[in-house]
Each structure stands twice: as structure tokens, then as C-alpha cells.
Amino acid sequence: MPYRRLEPSSPLSPSSTCCIPSSPGSPSTGACTIFEGFCSTQWPSIAGSMSADALTVTFDRFAPPQSQTSAKIWPGTFVVFALSTEVLAQEYPEGSEIHRRICEYNPGRYLGLVTSSIVQSIEDDGSTVEDVIVHFVSGHTPQPSVIASHSIPIFPVSSTIPTDTSTSALHTSILFPWIDRKQWTTCGVRLRVCRKNTSTLVFELCHDDFERFEDKAGKDYSQLESLDAALDDEEKETLARLLVAPFALPAEIWPDIRNHPGVKEPLSFVGDVDSLER
Numbered sequence: 001m002p003y004r005r006l007e008p009s010s011p012l013s014p015s016s017t018c019c020i021p022s023s024p025g026s027p028s029t030g031a032c033t034i035f036e037g038f039c040s041t042q043w044p045s046i047a048g049s050m051s052a053d054a055l056t057v058t059f060d061r062f063a064p065p066q067s068q069t070s071a072k073i074w075p076g077t078f079v080v081f082a083l084s085t086e087v088l089a090q091e092y093p094e095g096s097e098i099h100r101r102i103c104e105y106n107p108g109r110y111l112g113l114v115t116s117s118i119v120q121s122i123e124d125d126g127s128t129v130e131d132v133i134v135h136f137v138s139g140h141t142p143q144p145s146v147i148a149s150h151s152i153p154i155f156p157v158s159s160t161i162p163t164d165t166s167t168s169a170l171h172t173s174i175l176f177p178w179i180d181r182k183q184w185t186t187c188g189v190r191l192r193v194c195r196k197n198t199s200t201l202v203f204e205l206c207h208d209d210f211e212r213f214e215d216k217a218g219k220d221y222s223q224l225e226s227l228d229a230a231l232d233d234e235e236k237e238t239l240a241r242l243l244v245a246p247f248a249l250p251a252e253i254w255p256d257i258r259n260h261p262g263v264k265e266p267l268s269f270v271g272d273v274d275s276l277e278r
Helices: 085-089 097-104 163-167 207-230 235-243 264-277
Strands: 004-008 055-060 076-083 110-121 128-140 151-154 182-197 249-254
Touching: 076 264, 085 097, 085 182, 085 207, 085 249, 097 235, 110 182, 128 264, 151 207, 163 249, 182 207, 182 235, 182 264, 235 264
Parallel strands: 182 249
Antiparallel strands: 004 055, 076 110, 076 249, 110 128, 128 182, 151 182
């Protein structure tokens, strides 16, 4: 049975720039500050991110991709990722204060499931760019609490987990190297793959379980807009920043998800963005 992918309503393209946006609520909201070399864009509003059309299931994994080359990272693959400070620093003169500060920053590493992947050619020089959408994997339930049910456990689960939950867990083709992890269904990030560490070992969801993830993700996304009234302003801001943005962030990718003991929780990713934007 073929894989499909969660495809954004606005197509990924080589012109989609990598960007770190300014923090919501700051004086410069809506524009990039030290990252003006990447773009001028706005952090997505909750209303825009909560649109029922935000994600639609339209991609057949084994059909020709919407590009001139095939995707390098298949949907259904788990990865570890981190913001690429090396790429960000290249936008500024070597020796400048901004360049030094970016180079010295040590971003966290995060675990997630690739749910969309596309490689496109740039006509000017014949090179390619690869963008992926990654939904977070965490040891905790999604936050804020109104979306606590927007996750699925990943096998293996410990004996303290009820049997009915264990049997509904997602399974991978190779035993998942983490225990008691949850696959979030509505929170994630769009990444521009700037560096991919090679590995012969990859961890993929079984075909039927990837479809099961998509089915639940579709239902959970359709409920987001109705949850808006239950959120206070702080929760709205947190949720908006954890939903997939319309712009790509430059990232380094590790397909081998083992041996990353310092993997952080999704909320820390927002902190990384804020630290680099200041």
C-alpha cells in the first residue's frame, strides 16, 4: 500500500526562503530582524494555521514527485534535526558581531517524523533544494492542554502504559530506539535541508501505520479552529508557533536517530528561534 504525504496548501518551492521570524508580541513583529538577509515575513497567525485546508492528504509516495528529482528523505521517515547556524551565519560578514553570535550559539536537537518531502531544481544554476515538513516526536503530550489528545504513542511502550494504548501504538520497520515516545499530529516545522548526515540505517513507520497517522492528523487539524475560543492569548501564541509555518528554516538532518541523548522537547525549539532572532 503506497505512502501518501501531508502536503501544504501552498506548494513548497525553491523561492520559499529560509527565515527566522521575529517573535510575536515584540516591537518588530511581522519582520525578520537579524535575519533580514533571509526574508521579511510574518509568523503564522493561529487563524491561518488552523485553517481546515492547512494540510491535505494528496501525495502518493510511489508516484512521481512534484519536482524534477525524487525526494531524498521519504515521508514516513524519522529524523533528528537542528537549526543550521552555519548557514545562517553565512548571510553576514565574517568577523561581525552577528556572525560571531550565530556561530557561537548551540541549537538543540529535536526528534520528528517527516510527513512531506520535496526536491526542486533551481533553474539559474541547476542545483536543487529540499524542503521537508517534520511533525514533532516527544516524551510528553502536546501543549497547550487543549491539544493534549493530538498524539499517538510509538512502540515500544513501557508496561505502565494500558494495554489498549499499547496495541494502538505506531510501529516502525526497525525497532524504534526510544521508549514511551508520542508522535504529535498537529505540531511541526518546515525545514530547508542544508546538510544531511549520511546513514545506511533509517527508521520508518510501517505503511499502514503511516496512513493511520495521516487519518488522525487530518481529524485533529480539522478540530483546531474550534479550539480557538478555549485558548488565552499566551496559549494562542504558543500553539501558533508550534504549528507548521509557511516558510522553511535552515536545518541539519540526522536520519540515524540513535545516540542523540540530548534531544529536546518541542517547546525548546521555539526558544532556539527566539535566541537566534534576538
